[in-house]
Amino acid sequence: MRSCLLSGAHCYLFCLWALLVPPVCLQHASHHRRKDHGGGGDDGGEGSGRDKPKPKLLLLSFDGFRWDYLNRVPTLNFDALKQEGVKVEVVENTYITKTFPDHYSLVTGLHAESHGIVANEMFDPVLNRSFSMETDSIYDPRWWEEGVPLWVTNQRAGGRSGAAMWPGSDVKIHGVYPTHYLPYNASVPFEARVEKLIQWFAAPDEEAVDFGVLYWEEPDESGHNLGPESSLMDVVIADIDEKLGFLRNELKKAGLYERLNLIVTSDHGMTQLFPEKIIELDQYVSRELYTWVDKSPVVALLPKEGRLEEVYSSLLDANPHLNVYKKEDIPEYFHYRHNDRIMPILLEAEEGWTIVQNRSGTFMLGNHGYNNTLPSMHPVFLARGPAFRQDYVKHSMHSVDLYPLMCHILALRPLPNNGSLANVQDLLSVGPSLAPFARPTSASTSNPPSGVTSSYSYAPAVGSLLGVLMVLGFLVVFVKRVTLKQLPALPMQSREMSQPLLQEDLHL
Ligand SMILES: *[C@@H]1O[C@H](CO)[C@@H](O)[C@H](O)[C@H]1NC(C)=O
Ligand SMILES: *[C@@H]1O[C@H](CO)[C@@H](O)[C@H](O)[C@H]1NC(C)=O
Ligand SMILES: *[C@@H]1O[C@H](CO)[C@@H](O)[C@H](O)[C@H]1NC(C)=O
Numbered sequence: 332m333r334s335c336l337l338s339g340a341h342c343y344l345f346c347l348w349a350l351l352v353p354p355v356c357l358q359h360a361s362h363h364r365r366k367d368h369g370g371g372g373d374d375g376g377e378g379s380g381r382d383k384p385k386p387k388l389l390l391l392s393f394d395g396f397r398w399d400y401l402n403r404v405p406t407l408n409f410d411a412l413k414q415e416g417v418k419v420e421v422v423e424n425t426y427i428t429k430t431f432p433d434h435y436s437l438v439t440g441l442h443a444e445s446h447g448i449v450a451n452e453m454f455d456p457v458l459n460r461s462f463s464m465e466t467d468s469i470y471d472p473r474w475w476e477e478g479v480p481l482w483v484t485n486q487r488a489g490g491r492s493g494a495a496m497w498p499g500s501d502v503k504i505h506g507v508y509p510t511h512y513l514p515y516n517a518s519v520p521f522e523a524r525v526e527k528l529i530q531w532f533a534a535p536d537e538e539a540v541d542f543g544v545l546y547w548e549e550p551d552e553s554g555h556n557l558g559p560e561s562s563l564m565d566v567v568i569a570d571i572d573e574k575l576g577f578l579r580n581e582l583k584k585a586g587l588y589e590r591l592n593l594i595v596t597s598d599h600g601m602t603q604l605f606p607e608k609i610i611e612l613d614q615y616v617s618r619e620l621y622t623w624v625d626k627s628p629v630v631a632l633l634p635k636e637g638r639l640e641e642v643y644s645s646l647l648d649a650n651p652h653l654n655v656y657k658k659e660d661i662p663e664y665f666h667y668r669h670n671d672r673i674m675p676i677l678l679e680a681e682e683g684w685t686i687v688q689n690r691s692g693t694f695m696l697g698n699h700g701y702n703n704t705l706p707s708m709h710p711v712f713l714a715r716g717p718a719f720r721q722d723y724v725k726h727s728m729h730s731v732d733l734y735p736l737m738c739h740i741l742a743l744r745p746l747p748n749n750g751s752l753a754n755v756q757d758l759l760s761v762g763p764s765l766a767p768f769a770r771p772t773s774a775s776t777s778n779p780p781s782g783v784t785s786s787y788s789y790a791p792a793v794g795s796l797l798g799v800l801m802v803l804g805f806l807v808v809f810v811k812r813v814t815l816k817q818l819p820a821l822p823m824q825s826r827e828m829s830q831p832l833l834q835e836d837l838h839l
């Protein structure tokens with residue numbers, strides 16, 4: 332599989348992993364492999380003109396990157412982001428904690444009940460249609476248009492957007508695609524996605540994108556297959572850190588690193604499952620009485636005509652590890668009730684438990700979807716760039732607060748949403764009082780803190796000196812690498828020159 336892209340030691344570990352993972356887990360490997368889809372997408376221009384200091388923002392999601400994965404292995408690139416920027420320790424995401432709902436919340440600032448992508452698998456009784464991330468149904472814009480993703484708002488305001496595989500970003504929503512986008516294809520390597528985005532960001536000013544979204548399928552897929560507590564996950568996490576290193580490095584090479592705002596986060600975390608923690612619905616209620624709409628651990632059931640009470644009462648006290656709600660009784664704090672696509676009955680497994688119809692199906696070792704207050708469901712969050720403070724750790728935020736924050740950085744007027752800029756304004760290097768909705772913005776919203784040298788206002792000079800700096804950079808990094816081998820705990824001093832080129836053997 333991807334092992335050929337990895338360097339020596341990792342390749343070895345991946346091969347070991349491939350040998351060790353029980354076949355029963357591998358059957359789930361297609362869980363998040365959305366169907367490839369041709370067409371769409373265009374190429375950005377070449378070049379590096381950047382005279383006008385317009386704010387730039389790149390939002391990156393590593394699917395299923397649980398917040399505490401950072402504590403498992405050395406993650407030098409994540410550490411560097413924290414030191415150069417901000418980290419939020421607790422990010423409460425939106426319910427249900429699944430890939431499509433949470434990614435759409437990040438770019439709309441809305442709870443799932445308000446943006447309409449209420450699950451990865453849905454049924455809309457008004458449209459009389461089903462949505463599944465495994466099929467082309469996702470390309471029907473009607474599913475997405477209860478919300479307006481930030482790339483659309485950006486373009487309506489005259490901005491330009493670039494999208495690499497973010498859920499929904501290759502769908503024509505409210506009549507528009509992102510200015511540049513890649514049609515979803517899980518086989519396109521991370522490095523290729525990054526190179527496209529950098530091309531779009533680095534294009535001559537009138538063609539350059541100012542907002543980008545980037546999605547990567549790991550560590551979610553491995554988390555499902557291995558279980559998050561498996562020590563084999565350490566290799567996967569280390570690989571993600573290298574991927575982040577590749578992105579940082581490419582941004583530096585393109586002269587974008589100091590002027591671009593980079594947010595690294597995820598949709599949700601992951602929790603360990605146990606083969607003995609199984610809830611079998613067939614033991615309690617006949618399959619004839621309902622349609623199974625969404626999967627464990629939050630199962631949406633559509634009872635057959637006139638059978639609601641029967642299904643409900645059969646399940647209500649059936650299993651102590653199962654919460655059973657009628658739609659109108661779903662707890663208010665989930666904000667998961669007011670939408671036609673939320674089914675009349677919602678089943679919620681206790682953390683670590685799996686709901687099946689019977690035991691004949693496949694079994695995963697990790698999953699997400701549970702209560703969004705559980706720490707295991709929480710994503711990682713770091714950000715750096717001229718808009719952000721440096722070396723600042725914040726305790727908590729809601730994932731829906733990201734949307735007004737991003738609007739602020741891009742100087743866009745946010746649409747009605749469930750987040751709050753006030754909750755997260757302490758992340759910003761400059762308070763949000765300055766000329767909020769004027770576009771194009773001046774440098775006012777993007778000034779780095781004083782005392783920090785930035786290539787931002789010297790962009791043309793940097794352009795001409797780039798070659799020289801790169802040669803110097805490579806030399807310094809080379810020397811540092813040699814030095815760091817003897818002094819592993821040496822703190823990074825110069826943020827521009829001290830990043831090891833962790834990805835050099837990953838260049839394609
Ligand atoms: C809903 O669609 C199905 C086919 O997918 C069809 O059999 C059924 O009649 C439709 N129901 C209504 C109310 O239109
Ligand atoms: C998906 O990407 C892979 C790798 O770049 C490529 O070989 C394949 O043709 C692509 N599939 C489609 C449908 O575009
Ligand atoms: C479990 O369900 C499958 C259909 O999904 C069925 O074919 C199989 O016979 C069932 N097994 C048992 C033991 O009931």
Ligand SMILES: *[C@@H]1O[C@H](CO)[C@@H](O)[C@H](O)[C@H]1NC(C)=O
Pocket residue numbers: 654679702703704705
């Ligand atoms: C979800 O978590 C909250 C806070 O921990 C808790 O009060 C609530 O009971 C949980 N809900 C369910 C359905 O488990």
Ligand SMILES: *[C@@H]1O[C@H](CO)[C@@H](O)[C@H](O)[C@H]1NC(C)=O
Pocket residue numbers: 441442445666747748749
């Ligand atoms: C979330 O925001 C939408 C749009 O403003 C609003 O309709 C909805 O009531 C909000 N939800 C909550 C729980 O406040």
Ligand SMILES: [Zn+2]
Pocket residue numbers: 363395430551552555699
């Ligand atoms: Zn997943």
